[in-house]
Amino acid sequence: MSLITIIGRGHGGTRAMSHTLIASNVFMGEPLNRSGDLLPPQAMYEACRVLARSVTWTGGLTWDFSALHTMPIPDEFTDLVNEYLKKVLAAKDEHKGWKIPETTLVFPWIVRIFPEIKYIHWVRNPRDNILAR
Known part of the structure; x- marks a missing residue:
């Protein structure tokens, strides 16, 4: 089993990678919005607030x-992440994952909770949309 997450800025092109993984039979959770973000996001938003207390x-x-990187991760944070990922973690798929921009904010604790996770850090070259109107 492989667990995958996509980290990167919102509106930074992570949707393309999410859609590519879905087309490659990676279960990215459900329901998803048009950007491929796992919904509902409230538990992940709250997990960000929990982590922020330690910055x-x-x-x-x-x-x-x-x-x-070294402090104990609060149970509140772990519970919120598990709530957000409930369908992903319960899925029997060989390859599964999720995408939501807020994962970037909590990444230091995500890699500690899921040490075997594979992540795709998506960085968009700003020159590809500098002339966008």
């Missing part, structure tokens, strides 16, 4: 994320 603002535009 320290150090002034200006600087934040300290270092505690996220």
Whole structure:
């Protein structure tokens, strides 16, 4: 079994990768919106808020994320992620995963909860849409 997530900015082209995985028989959860995001998102949004409590603002535009790599992960966070991924984690598919931009925000704890996870970090080249109107 492989667990896959797509991380990247919203409106950064992650939809193309989500649709490619679906076409390749990777179960990406259900229901999905047109962008391939797993719905409903509320539990993941709340998980972001839980993680945010452990990030320290150090002034200006600087934040300290270092505690996220070693501190105990709160049960509240794990419960929210499991709630959000309930259908994905219960699926019997050999390859399964999910996409929602907020996964990027909680990635330090996602890789600790799911150490075998495969992730696709999608970075869009800004030159491909610089002339977009």
